[in-house]
Amino acid sequence: MRALAIHLKNVARLAVKELRSIRADRMMMILVAYTFTVAVYTVATGAKLEARDLTxxxxxxxxxxxxxxxxxxxxxxxxxxxxxxxxxxxxxxxxxxxxxxxxxxxxxxxxxxxxxxxxxxxxxxxxxxxxxxxxxxxxxxxxxxxxxxxxxxGRETTTALPINLVVRARFNPNLDSSWFSSVMQILNNITLLTIVLTGAALIREREQGTVEHLLVMPVTPVEIMLAKMIANAGVILVAAMVSLVVIVEWALGVPVAGSLLLFATGAAIYAFSVAALGILLGTLATTMGQFGLLAIPVFVVTQLLSGATTPMESMPVWLQWGMRIFSPTPHFVAFSQGVLYRGAGLGAVWTDLAQVIAIGAAYFAIALSRFRKVIFS
Known part of the structure; x- marks a missing residue:
């Protein structure tokens, strides 16, 4: 127990150091604030999927x-x-x-x-x-x-049908695309910024030479890695929840049907998974430019094939299986849509959470192995 307490204290201190580093980077803070406010609002109100004002x-x-x-x-x-x-x-x-x-x-x-x-x-x-x-x-x-x-x-009428067809659109009765695009934009931002912030934190340590300071401290690789993941993912999670309440619910008037606490729990698990992916990409790159070239295609593929843009069912079967096996994003999208749109409880979405945890654990194990080799070699 004493050893565990020491490990937790080291992680907490390193996480505070990471938070101070994030706070000192004003451009990064502006980017996070912009991404979860102006970007969400403008995408939801400007990128309409339904037909309007046709010429x-x-x-x-x-x-x-x-x-x-x-x-x-x-x-x-x-x-x-x-x-x-x-x-x-x-x-x-x-x-x-x-x-x-x-x-x-x-x-x-x-x-x-x-x-x-x-x-x-x-x-x-x-x-x-x-x-x-x-x-x-x-x-x-x-x-x-x-x-x-x-x-x-010879008069105003409608085509007669042998049945009385009544259409009720559930979960989005007005078929308003902003209800969909605003929430999906938040999910996209969680993925993008968590990967970028965690990977950039590692690259910054290596480029500035401060990683050598960590090597002489009585800390372990897993403590350093956990601190970076917790600090950066925590900032993104807080920004995402504020955006969901202030921008989506209040400014755009999109109702959230499910539990915000359940969504926050799932988002924290997902952020931990993609933070591990960010660390993994950070160990594969040696400069910030290389990291950007790695992160951009990974983000584009995971988002375009996650079900947040187009339905998973429209993809080839082999591609659906590949995305569900190697990427946590499709499971998080299904979880978020179930909770936020349909008001699903834990009993309906626990399988998606379990799959996010499993994929995140695999990413974490691979990233930790790479982290030890690259940083502590």
Whole structure:
């Protein structure tokens, strides 16, 4: 017990030293504050996944009452004011990027519809705006189908279905992308900054030559490594929780359904895991530049293939298994979504936490082995 108390005291003192080093680095503190405040808010409010303010042009060669009614159906907030253009202006308007959609209504379109003759509409789409093109095309088809049904019925109506279909969107009833992107941005920031801070702390010790001071102190490699991980991960964890409450809940109005304490516990476990990964990358690099070149691709791969950006189910099966075996991020994303969105308790998410702990323990063992060889060789 006495030996354990000595080890804990050494870790605490070294952690305080790390915290003082972080506090002295003003640019790092500004980066952490910016990442968990301004960056989260701007990404949530600016990077919208749903279609809004789409630009559409109408080539009306029919000039009928139905064509005018169809044109009026494309209004805000889904569409901006409709641009009435001629057929000669289509190419220039789309080449310049002024219009994403152009709908051409042919002559005698209303007469052909009422007479039951075959006719058609042409919708030109600028597919370089991929999200708008995909979602907007679906909305435009639904609007056209509804207006044609109204025309044939002679009144405002909806397509009759043999069933009464009631759609209820759970956990995000307004289908607002900011509810998703704000929380996912916090998870991304936890991963990025924990890796960067822990790895940079080790590289900084080696570049400044202060690691030699540690070598003559009565401390062990595991104590030094734990202190760096606890201090840097702790700063990120505190910033993440403040961001979740102040920015996500208060500023953006995103409700948190589950327990903040449970999320903080899971985030602490995850931060410990990626901190070990940061130490491991720090032992593989000798300069800050090399560390950056190592950390950036690791972060990009872990985030893009974690389920935070695209569903895991859309990936190849072999890649899903690879990410779930070697990366703790997919398990943390599933844990966070379960707790924060669906209000899940520990009984529903304990398997994800167990997998994060297992992968983190493996990273820690490998990093400790490398740390002893590189620092204490």
């Amino acid at each position: 559409i042009g109408i080539v009306d060669e029919d000039e009928s009452d139905f064509a005018r009614r169809l044109t009026d159906a494309f209004g805000p907030p889904l569409f901006k004011t409709v641009d009435r253009i001629s057929a000669r202006e289509i190419d220039s308007a789309m080449d310049s990027g002024r219009l994403v959609f152009v709908l051409e209504i042919p002559p005698k379109f209303e007469a052909d519809l009422l007479a039951g003759r075959q006719t058609g509409l042409q919708l030109s789409v600028d597919a370089t705006a991929m999200t708008q093109a995909g979602n907007g095309s679906v909305y435009i088809q639904e609007i056209i189908a509804r207006e044609i049904a109204n025309l044939k019925a």
